[in-house]
Amino acid sequence: MSNPTPLIDPALEDTLAAVESRLASLGEALRARDAAAIDSHATELHRALARAVDHFTHAARSGSVPPTLRRRLARASGQVAAQRESLARATAALDRAIEVLMPRDVPGLYSSIGGSDRSGLRGGSVQA
Template sequence: MQSTDRSSASLPPADDALEAVITDVELRLAGLAQSLLERDGGAIDTAATALQQSLARALDTVRRAARQGAVPPALRQRLVVASGQVATQRNTLARATAALDRAIEVLLPREASGYTANGAAALQAHSGLARA
């Protein structure tokens, strides 16, 4: 997480709401990252759902703030950093999923299509054709 001055004392009320949702997204991102490090499936699911809800709230709040005026540069930068963290975590999860799929394929290979050591008999047994 980026270290910035998050004092809301100098922010207008609309910026306070934006500050709060950005902070929540950052906390949820950190929670998901911790769950990923611990490889706790249940915690990952819970953290991912919480992050998704937090991102939806943040998007809504940012849209409202943008309609009322500009999003302050410091808060915009935090959003960019958070967005980059989401992309990084998504990429990490995609790579982990691909690695898991490869490992499962090695452990439980799919049946080969075509002729096998058993020859045509194996193909006929799995062809779906009925013989009279």
């Protein structure tokens, strides 16, 4: 006789499906570079992940998380990590581009009193 397939709690399935759906929506917004949609979908994903953690933690305590849902949750976790890494790389590239276009204070330029750094030197004489 074969092992029966464990029953999947509909709440766990719905919670995980919501996370997967939010991940897909966020991925589309990222590809479209739609800042408003990215912000909205990221917020929705955050809420869905919080609900999923609560549901799965409760289910794990009672020992009733089927392997199929565990694999799907692990896959979703990997997608979140990949999107986070992608955003981090994009942010770093943007920061570098901004730095090139709008550099901070440029050292080594002459000040209004002559040389590049005349702090503390007044009156033209140097004391040893």
